[in-house]
Amino acid sequence: MNDAPGVRLTLDEVRALAFTTLRLVGLAPAHADAVADTMVAGERDGCASHGIYRLLVAAASIRAGTVAVDARPVVSDPAPALVRVDGGGGFAQLAFARGLPHLVDKARAHGIAALALTDVVHFAALWPEVEAVAAHGLVALAMTPSHAWVAPAGGTRPVFGTNPIAFGWPRPDGPPFVFDFATSAVARGEIELHRRAGTPVPDDWGYDASGCATTDAAAILDGAMRTFGGHKGSALATMVELLAGPLIGDLTSAESLARDGGRGGSPLGGELIVAIDPAGFLGAAAAVHLRRAEAVFDGIARQGARLPSARRHAARARSLRDGVVIPAALHADILRIGG
Ligand code: NDP
Ligand code: PYC
DSSP states (O other): OOOOOEEEEOHHHHHHHHHHHHHHTTOOHHHHHHHHHHHHHHHHTTOGGGTTTHHHHHHHHHHHTOSOTTOOOEEEEEETTEEEEEEEEEEHHHHHHHHHHHHHHHHHHHSEEEEEEEEEEOOSOSHHHHHHHHTTTOEEEEEOOOOSOEEOTTOOSOOBOOOOEEEEEEETTEEEEEEEEOSBSSOHHHHHHHHHHTOOOOTTSEEOTTSOBOSOHHHHHHSEEEBTTTHHHHHHHHHHHHHTTGGGTOOOHHHHHHHHTTSOOOOEEEEEEEEEOHHHHHGGGHHHHHHHHHHHHHHHHTTTOOOTTHHHHHHHHHHHHHOEEEEHHHHHHHHHHHO
């Protein structure tokens, strides 16, 4: 149980804190809007490693000069079912917002479409994006490489990023089914929170710089993280490197880290988002088959197993009602950024 002192804020106050801080460190208003939204969503849904903590991370990238604070995303149309948004070195959130309407239109027109965000800076969770696509009744898949922090199964030196994969499935009677996780044992943000708190981590999260398993969060951040699920996570991490890297003409995690050049900014490169319209294969029968799919979710929930995204929605309801509690030390660090 975490009994560290906290500061209770309404979600409006969290948003104001995020927006004001981002503006103070020089982020242009359109970016500050989009970035603040994603941080508030993370905090609201109880995702501590990708909530308001990310203000420290985003501000560090801005100060390190690794993000273009006033980039203007440029949308292009490489093929009938493809859309590309060149983020111009800015944060990914605004590029995604610009590309989303085109992705939705193209998926409706062709049954399937893909959006490539290129030359963006990524510090965030992917679930807000698949949730936004699923809100249009489309199935969504998103992935992005990061910085080379993660060793392949069988090795101890970093090759992959933490390379998240997110999936969204629209449901007839409620919010979409969504999962979103790193292909590393945990997100790097989780390990950073342990380092901040001075708490040990499980001994299967990573290696120190000499390749030995360790429970010391700082040693893992200087060494290598592990993939989840051994060779299976390792293969999925490889897939993310390829599909959201060379396939869309953007960086691998190793190239991202090299381009950062030790400045300590967030991952640089691309993201791939695929949207599938159930009506593409099924036409008017889509509703019947989506209803049939509900049996899969019932089969999980009926035996007391937890559906991914159920915890987030419960946290969301709580936060909308009661606001959120931010660790006092984090709140103080955020105020210091502004100061
Ligand atoms: P977790 O290991 O906590 O897994 C999160 C996902 O698994 C969520 O969908 C969660 O649902 C679900 N889940 C967790 N526990 C259970 C359970 N017991 N039963 C069923 N479902 C469960 O996340 P990670 O640490 O791997 O990643 C956290 C975040 O970090 C992600 O949002 C990811 O996008 C982000 N990230 C971003 C990166 C980037 O480069 N931009 C890189 C790496 C990670 P629920 O949400 O309901 O808890
Ligand atoms: O937590 O691994 C992570 C991460 C990388 C980029 C954004 N989050």
